[in-house]
Amino acid sequence: MKYTYIENIADFVDKEVEIRGWVYNKRSSGKIQFLMVRDGTGIIQGVATEKDTEPESFSLMDNLDQESSVIVRGRVREDKRAPIGYELSIGSLEVVGESKDYPITPKSHGVDFLLQNRHIWIRSSKQWAILRIRAEVVKAVEDYLWERGFMRFDAPIFTPSACEGTTTLFEVDYFGEPAYLSQSGQLYCEATASAFGRVYCFGPAFRAEKSKTRRHLTEFWQVEPEIAYAHLDDSIELASGMIEYLIERVLINRKRELEVLERNISLLEGIKSPFPRIRYKDAVKKVNELGESMNFGEDFGAPQETVIGKNYDSPVVVTHFPREIKAFYMRKEPGNEELTLSFDILAPEGYGEIVGGGEREFEAEKLKREIKERGLGEDAFKWYIDLRKYGSVPHAGFGLGIERTVAWLCGITHIRQTIPFPRTLGRAYP
RNA sequence: UCCUCGGUAGCUCAAAGGAAGAGCGCCUGACUGUUAAUCAGGAAGUUGCAGGUUCGAGUCCUGCCCGAGGAGCCA
Numbered sequence: 057m058k059y060t061y062i063e064n065i066a067d068f069v070d071k072e073v074e075i076r077g078w079v080y081n082k083r084s085s086g087k088i089q090f091l092m093v094r095d096g097t098g099i100i101q102g103v104a105t106e107k108d109t110e111p112e113s114f115s116l117m118d119n120l121d122q123e124s125s126v127i128v129r130g131r132v133r134e135d136k137r138a139p140i141g142y143e144l145s146i147g148s149l150e151v152v153g154e155s156k157d158y159p160i161t162p163k164s165h166g167v168d169f170l171l172q173n174r175h176i177w178i179r180s181s182k183q184w185a186i187l188r189i190r191a192e193v194v195k196a197v198e199d200y201l202w203e204r205g206f207m208r209f210d211a212p213i214f215t216p217s218a219c220e221g222t223t224t225l226f227e228v229d230y231f232g233e234p235a236y237l238s239q240s241g242q243l244y245c246e247a248t249a250s251a252f253g254r255v256y257c258f259g260p261a262f263r264a265e266k267s268k269t270r271r272h273l274t275e276f277w278q279v280e281p282e283i284a285y286a287h288l289d290d291s292i293e294l295a296s297g298m299i300e301y302l303i304e305r306v307l308i309n310r311k312r313e314l315e316v317l318e319r320n321i322s323l324l325e326g327i328k329s330p331f332p333r334i335r336y337k338d339a340v341k342k343v344n345e346l347g348e349s350m351n352f353g354e355d356f357g358a359p360q361e362t363v364i365g366k367n368y369d370s371p372v373v374v375t376h377f378p379r380e381i382k383a384f385y386m387r388k389e390p391g392n393e394e395l396t397l398s399f400d401i402l403a404p405e406g407y408g409e410i411v412g413g414g415e416r417e418f419e420a421e422k423l424k425r426e427i428k429e430r431g432l433g434e435d436a437f438k439w440y441i442d443l444r445k446y447g448s449v450p451h452a453g454f455g456l457g458i459e460r461t462v463a464w465l466c467g468i469t470h471i472r473q474t475i476p477f478p479r480t481l482g483r484a485y486p
Numbered sequence: 487u488c489c490u491c492g493g494u495a496g497c498u499c500a501a502a503g504g505a506a507g508a509g510c511g512c513c514u515g516a517c518u519g520u521u522a523a524u525c526a527g528g529a530a531g532u533u534g535c536a537g538g539u540u541c542g543a544g545u546c547c548u549g550c551c552c553g554a555g556g557a558g559c560c561a
Binding site for chain 2: 081083084085086087088089090092101103105106107121122137138139156157158159160161162163164165166167168169171224239240241242243261263265266267268269270271272278280355357358382383385412413455482483
């Protein structure tokens with residue numbers, strides 16, 4: 057017998073089906089037993105009675121524990137009392153694997169306990185919903201880029217040096233030489249853009265900073281598109297369109313998951329690009345008007361990002377950051393060498409920076425000067441400077457952080473729940 | 487690295503220097519429409535670790551370990 061997934065259950069009303077899954081919860085009233093079964097695509101309530109259910113199966117249910125794996129056969133019924141509108145009258149039941157003392161009960165738990173049990177926590181409905189939305193976001197990002205002619209390439213994880221000078225890197229022993237886990241595919245994107253025109257890389261990035269906040273992980277994922285023959289505005293347009301598309305895809309394809317999370321979707325529904333734009337110097341003024349102090353030349357901290365983001369009901373694009381708070385490869389604004397052709401996109405509701413990007417320096421001499429002034433060591437960047445020797449062109453791109461984006465779309469407070477197995481300061485288990 | 491809070495039953499928490507408790511989960515029993523079902527009973531403890539003060543420490547003191555929130559840091 058072929059088995060059925062719960063997400064397709066509406067097609068099987070009044071038909072016999074077989075569902076293979078796990079016991080989510082159980083309620084018993086003696087002569088009638090209610091069994092919540094999940095199969096990875098959804099949850100359905102099975103009802104067992106002495107009338108409908110074969111006696112052996114009925115007594116088996118007495119000893120079922122939470123998360124026992126079971127195969128359940130029965131007839132699908134429409135029922136207004138059920139949360140999903142359908143129920144299963146259980147005819148028979150088979151236990152595949154028992155589950156003794158399942159630690160995560162349907163009551164509240166602490167963060168540490170849940171993270172120690174992340175390998176099974178992801179079975180819980182909210183975690184399940186978040187990770188389904190993450191998967192949709194990842195697929196939507198790729199669909200969006202492929203539709204626009206971008207080619208995916210994969211940047212290396214082992215890298216010879218810092219992409220950015222100041223960041224703390226994870227060092228590994230690479231056959232006796234030091235190598236570092238990549239903190240960005242950015243520089244490789246630029247090489248690849250000159251080979252393929254429009255490209256993106258998508259993968260993990262690593263940071264060894266001792267950041268201990270709700271918006272930091274030591275291992276996180278980002279998508280980084282790069283376009284040859286492009287400028288700041290092209291990059292902003294691409295990023296804004298991508299965010300608009302991600303919202304649309306999640307609202308259409310993951311509506312049920314947003315309901316599980318009790319997300320207020322009216323806050324997402326009205327969001328269309330282009331987003332409001334503000335120059336860095338005006339953003340600084342605005343931050344001070346809104347009651348957070350900040351001086352020109354400082355980067356936004358969490359409180360500053362929050363007040364700016366909360367001031368708009370859509371993402372907001374901040375442009376033209378000062379040179380000293382942006383990476384060495386950012387191109388300067390023509391006529392004003394102190395500002396860069398850079399941008400960040402801040403998510404609303406206080407979720408902070410989800411995109412950072414801009415136009416890259418494509419003139420070899422200016423790039424070399426910047427590398428020298430920052431004391432970065434030209435040797436490690438020889439290949440990168442080479443790109444400016446052989447047919448250099450204006451180019452631009454950005455990076456979008458998957459976890460922060462998913463946290464915003466889901467309306468959850470901590471990004472550690474947006475990745476299946478989070479790596480945070482002091483935690484690399486399970 | 488700094489600041490603040492915390493660590494007691496499998497889990498979430500109470501016990502204001504004087505007999506270690508409750509709810510959930512688990513075990514036993516009752517119940518034909520439950521929605522974190524309900525009701526009755528039961529088992530379950532090296533109070534993070536080490537030292538100290540005290541007649542007496544889960545509680546006070548010192549050091550350490552672990553966790554959380556935030557700051558700093560952060561393509």
